[in-house]
Amino acid sequence: MRDLSAGPRVLLKRLRELMAEPLEPQERLDRIVSQIASNMVAEVCSVYVLRSDGVLELYATEGLNKDSVHLAQLKMGQGLVGTIAASAQPLSLSDAQAHPAFRYLPETGEEIYHSFLGVPILRAGRSLGVLVVQNKAQRNYREDELEALETTAMVMAEMIATGELKKITRPGLELDLTRPVTIEGDSYSEGIGLGYVVLHEPRIVVTNLLNEDTDTELRRLAEAIGSLRLSIDDMLSRREVSMEGEHREVLETYRMFAHDQGWVRRMEEAIRNGLTAEAAVEKVQSDTKARMIRLTDPYLRERMHDFDDLANRLLRQLTGFSPHSAEHGFPTDAIIFARAMGAAELLDYPRENIRGLVLEDGAVTSHVVIVARAMGIAVVGQATGAVALAENGDAVIIDGDDAAVHIRPVPDLQKAYEEKVKLRARRQEQFRALRDVEPVTLDGEAIHLHMNAGLMVDLPQLEESGAEGIGLFRTELQFMIASTMPKGEEQEAFYRNVLRQSGGRPVTFRTLDIGGDKVLSYFRGHDEENPALGWRAIRLSLDRPGLLRIQLRALLKAASGGELRMMLPMVTQVDEIRAARELMQKEVQHISKFGHQLPKKLQFGAMLEVPALLWQLDELMQEVDFVSVGSNDLFQFTMAVDRGNARVADRFDVLSRPFLKILRDIARAGQRNNTPVTLCGEMAGKPLGAMALIGLGYRSVSMSPTAIGPIKAMLLGLNAGKLRALMDATLDDPKAPTSMRETLKNFAATHNISV
Numbered sequence: 001m002r003d004l005s006a007g008p009r010v011l012l013k014r015l016r017e018l019m020a021e022p023l024e025p026q027e028r029l030d031r032i033v034s035q036i037a038s039n040m041v042a043e044v045c046s047v048y049v050l051r052s053d054g055v056l057e058l059y060a061t062e063g064l065n066k067d068s069v070h071l072a073q074l075k076m077g078q079g080l081v082g083t084i085a086a087s088a089q090p091l092s093l094s095d096a097q098a099h100p101a102f103r104y105l106p107e108t109g110e111e112i113y114h115s116f117l118g119v120p121i122l123r124a125g126r127s128l129g130v131l132v133v134q135n136k137a138q139r140n141y142r143e144d145e146l147e148a149l150e151t152t153a154m155v156m157a158e159m160i161a162t163g164e165l166k167k168i169t170r171p172g173l174e175l176d177l178t179r180p181v182t183i184e185g186d187s188y189s190e191g192i193g194l195g196y197v198v199l200h201e202p203r204i205v206v207t208n209l210l211n212e213d214t215d216t217e218l219r220r221l222a223e224a225i226g227s228l229r230l231s232i233d234d235m236l237s238r239r240e241v242s243m244e245g246e247h248r249e250v251l252e253t254y255r256m257f258a259h260d261q262g263w264v265r266r267m268e269e270a271i272r273n274g275l276t277a278e279a280a281v282e283k284v285q286s287d288t289k290a291r292m293i294r295l296t297d298p299y300l301r302e303r304m305h306d307f308d309d310l311a312n313r314l315l316r317q318l319t320g321f322s323p324h325s326a327e328h329g330f331p332t333d334a335i336i337f338a339r340a341m342g343a344a345e346l347l348d349y350p351r352e353n354i355r356g357l358v359l360e361d362g363a364v365t366s367h368v369v370i371v372a373r374a375m376g377i378a379v380v381g382q383a384t385g386a387v388a389l390a391e392n393g394d395a396v397i398i399d400g401d402d403a404a405v406h407i408r409p410v411p412d413l414q415k416a417y418e419e420k421v422k423l424r425a426r427r428q429e430q431f432r433a434l435r436d437v438e439p440v441t442l443d444g445e446a447i448h449l450h451m452n453a454g455l456m457v458d459l460p461q462l463e464e465s466g467a468e469g470i471g472l473f474r475t476e477l478q479f480m481i482a483s484t485m486p487k488g489e490e491q492e493a494f495y496r497n498v499l500r501q502s503g504g505r506p507v508t509f510r511t512l513d514i515g516g517d518k519v520l521s522y523f524r525g526h527d528e529e530n531p532a533l534g535w536r537a538i539r540l541s542l543d544r545p546g547l548l549r550i551q552l553r554a555l556l557k558a559a560s561g562g563e564l565r566m567m568l569p570m571v572t573q574v575d576e577i578r579a580a581r582e583l584m585q586k587e588v589q590h591i592s593k594f595g596h597q598l599p600k601k602l603q604f605g606a607m608l609e610v611p612a613l614l615w616q617l618d619e620l621m622q623e624v625d626f627v628s629v630g631s632n633d634l635f636q637f638t639m640a641v642d643r644g645n646a647r648v649a650d651r652f653d654v655l656s657r658p659f660l661k662i663l664r665d666i667a668r669a670g671q672r673n674n675t676p677v678t679l680c681g682e683m684a685g686k687p688l689g690a691m692a693l694i695g696l697g698y699r700s701v702s703m704s705p706t707a708i709g710p711i712k713a714m715l716l717g718l719n720a721g722k723l724r725a726l727m728d729a730t731l732d733d734p735k736a737p738t739s740m741r742e743t744l745k746n747f748a749a750t751h752n753i754s755v
Contacts, residue, residue: 011039011148012274015155016210026168028159029060036152037062037133040145044113044134048074048081049160050127051169052179054385056081058108059165063134068107070168076385079103080118085127086360086384088339090119090146094138110134117141119149122286123157126388131156151273151283154209180408183383185358187403188369191378191706192421193356194414195333197394197407198349199387200341206319209279214272221267221277224317228310229258258310278318285311335396337387341368351375351457356398358386358405371477374458376706380405431709435466439712445720447694449711450508450702452680454478456494459501461705466712469506471702472628472680473498475551476513488550495558506565508628508702510607511580512551513537513569532642537570542579552587560597567605567628572612574619577604608666609633617666621673628702629666631681635659653739654683655692660740661731667697678702687714687755688744695723695744710754717753 014035018028029047037045044063048056058064058072077086083101084091093099096116104111113134121129131153133141159165211217263284270280334353336346340361346354346368356378357368372379378400390396390407397406397417406413439447450471451462455478462470478486478494486494499507515536528534541548555566568580581604591598606620609630613620621627631654636642638659639652653659663679670677678700683689685703690711693701703711730736730743737743748755 009272009274011036011152012155012210014039015152019155019159024167025165026060029165029168030062032156033060033062036131036149040133040148042133043136044110044132046132046134047121047129047156048085048132049121049129049165049169050076050085050388052181052389054183054389056085056130059129059168061108063113065107065109068105068109070170072105072108074103074105076388079105080116081130081132084118084120084130085388088120088122088127088388090117090150092117092141092146094140096134112136114138115141117146117149119146119153121153121157121160123161127385128157128160128388147273150286151270151275154275154279154283158207158209180406180410180413181389183386183389183405183407185380185383185386185403185405187379187400188359188381189357189373189377189379189400191356191376191400192417192424193333193335193378193398193400194417194421195335195355195396195398196331197390197392197396198331198334198336199390199392200336200338206276206278206282206315208276210274211271211276211279214274217271217275217277217280218268220318221264221271221280224277224314225258225264227317228314231313232258278315281311281314281318285315331393335398337390339387346371346375347455347457356380356396356400358383358396358398360384360386370474371455371457373704374453374455374461376461376704428709431713432464434709434712434716435464437466437712437716439715441694441715441718441720443719443721445694445699447715448678448700449708450506450678450680450700451705451708452702453705456497456501458705459498462502462505465705465708467505467705467708469508470498470502471508471678471700473507473509474513475509475511479512479514488554491551491554492558495555499558499562506563508565508567508603508605509555510567510569511538511548512541515540532636538568538576538580539570539572541568542576545583548580549583549587552584553591556587556591556599557596559599562599563601563603564599565603565605565626567607567624567626569607569630570609570633571606571620572610574613574616574623577606577620577623609637611638611662614662614665617669618673621669621675624675626676626678627666627670629663629677629679629681631663631679631683634662634681635683638662653741654689655741655744656739657731657736658738660692660696660727663693663698664696664727664731671697676700685711687711688741688748690714691718691723691748691753691755692727692740692744694718694720695727697724714748714753714755717751719751722751723747 015032018031018035021028023031033045033047037043042063044061046061046064047059049059050056054076056074056076058069061069074082076082080091080093080096080099080101080103093116095114096102097114113136115135115138116132117134118130118132120127121131131149133149266284267280270283271277275283330350330353332353333355334349335356335358336349336354337358338360340359346357354375354377357372359368359379359381360383361381369379369381378398380398380400380403383405386405386407394408395414397409397414399406399417409417439449441447448468450469451465451467452472452474453459453462453470454474454476478491495509513536515531515534535543555564568577571577584604588598603625605624605626605628607628607630608620611634635654641648641652667677677698679693679698680702684693684701685707687710690701690703691714694715701711726743726747727740730740745755747753
């Protein structure tokens with residue numbers, strides 16, 4: 001390949017000429033791909049354009065079969081082209097056919113080409129299509145070739161966005177961002193939200209791409225960077241910014257990055273290649289995001305986020321964009337759209353205005369989903385293409401029940417959902433009427449209903465839901481939303497506040513459950529092939545006893561004079577409980593020595609999530625004051641099912657006879673040892689699941705606060721004795737169906753129980 005050091009600038013100059021010529025859209029596209037192929041010495045250059053139905057259609061090609069133009073198609077996320085469009089990241093392969101996402105389109109004749117370089121056609125972060133070059137020989141494309149293709153793709157994006165291709169698009173399929181779109185995903189949190197789109201990373205549209213005067217653009221960039229540096233210095237000099245602490249550390253990091261010469265040099269180089277100052281900033285920002293996606297180290301990813309934020313500030317200075325102006329105001333009914341986001345980022349938004357969350361990535365167990373559920377908002381995940389197909393301010397309906405997102409819905413659909421929301425509101429009103437009703441079954445069995453929590457935003461729902469207390473308080477969420485490790489005093493103040501706001505109701509604190517998928521950006525762990533089964537929870541805490549002792553001390557001091565209920569996560573053997581109890585005893589002695597008041601009562605428990613404990617049940621029950629079954633992880637580990645893997649997550653039923661028999665064994669062990677047993681997983685929050693648990697002998701369950709009303713309504717019409725007799729007979733019948741779901745549904749229908 002020849003030297004392409006001047007490639008981008010030469011190519012942009014030729015493209016500018018082509019854009020100025022009076023050509024029909026198809027001819028212009030054909031000549032553009034031919035020009036790119038010639039400039040890059042590529043045997044193939046193809047452009048795929050995203051249609052309104054989420055399909056990427058081949059619009060022009062040099063090198064592939066011309067008859068396949070407007071016939072060859074790939075869905076968003078399908079094949080290499082669909083993968084690039086969905087991820088908004090480039091892909092460079094020396095042997096494309098060996099890639100797991102490769103999909104062969106026979107009509108194109110591309111089987112003879114091996115090397116592949118594809119870049120997303122992005123406009124302000126939205127995928128509008130994909131630009132590809134290919135060669136027969138297996139070769140690695142260079143950085144300057146990627147640079148040339150990405151720069152060219154920016155010009156292509158403007159061509160698509162201005163509607164020039166409308167003439168050659170089949171009627172009704174043009175990417176018209178005023179048309180209704182429905183996207184199906186996965187339900188991560190039930191509920192329905194009607195509102196308006198808020199893009200988590202608001203797009204700053206750069207329309208002025210090609211520069212007329214390189215020196216002028218370099219000067220504009222230098223002035224904007226100078227202003228950015230001054231604004232950061234000004235923030236640091238203000239009296240309200242303390243001389244130390246996390247806010248100052250963030251600003252100091254920003255100042256360091258704003259003076260980073262490598263960052264500035266890359267932007268200057270893009271300007272010399274023919275881009276305007278703002279286009280150069282966007283180009284380097286896209287490159288940085290591409291690298292960020294490939295990083296696994298959470299600390300480095302966080303630093304890359306700082307670069308991203310700086311680039312947005314720089315773009316705002318160059319374009320005059322203000323996200324806080326009236327036209328960009330935050331709606332009172334907001335549905336947040338994001339490719340992915342952290343729990344802390346969601347909490348930055350005004351909670352009272354959020355009606356739903358749409359994620360292209362993530363899993364039902366991810367931290368942001370846990371927080372969203374605690375906030376009582378609908379969440380749809382795996383909504384591929386949602387960010388690309390939505391604009392800030394678009395009307396949208398999120399249906400967490402049916403896992404659908406309706407962007408710019410038609411009036412009839414809007415009306416239907418408004419009625420559905422009114423119906424749900426009436427049902428919620430009925431549930432609220434039950435708030436002060438004692439949860440007792442028809443045959444007199446008292447059931448204790450607790451709620452799960454982990455943040456201060458959860459606590460008002462303790463009163464609203466009518467929960468008896470908090471059966472699971474996830475202490476790690478405080479650590480996950482912080483940018484530095486919370487100090488002992490901060491933890492103590494937080495736990496004391498939780499106990500105060502609980503108004504005397506019992507609160508069960510789970511000690512730190514980090515590791516696995518719960519990554520702290522400031523805590524360096526170890527890379528593990530299977531982190532869910534690795535160094536996490538109690539294992540990590542016992543290996544880092546200082547971490548656990550600080551938390552135990554904070555809990556003891558926060559509960560002084562009252563009752564402290566705490567439990568250990570992911571216990572595998574009873575010895576771990578004894579080791580943690582020894583650390584607790586040391587903290588009791590330490591606090592007593594310095595004259596601090598201790599809790600009047602201490603309840604020490606363990607979570608049963610690991611199947612190994614099933615063969616230590618009696619020993620476990622005798623060692624602790626109570627046991628809490630974590631049905632999510634227990635089911636995952638028992639069935640060897642990754643709950644975040646959509647292919648297997650629904651393969652096995654939580655109401656299957658094998659798993660229900662395990663849960664029954666645990667309940668019976670608690671009864672014979674006189675040890676209270678509760679269950680605090682997702683299973684308890686579904687009326688059918690909770691009904692099964694009552695039939696197995698559970699008399700205490702913990703769930704999301706929004707689930708308490710429906711569960712209470714169910715159990716008030718339930719005869720627990722009759723259900724228990726049915727379940728025991730069915731579980732012990734080797735010829736009964738594997739799943740008890742239909743049996744339970746039939747029982748509910750026969751006895752007029754709402755599930």
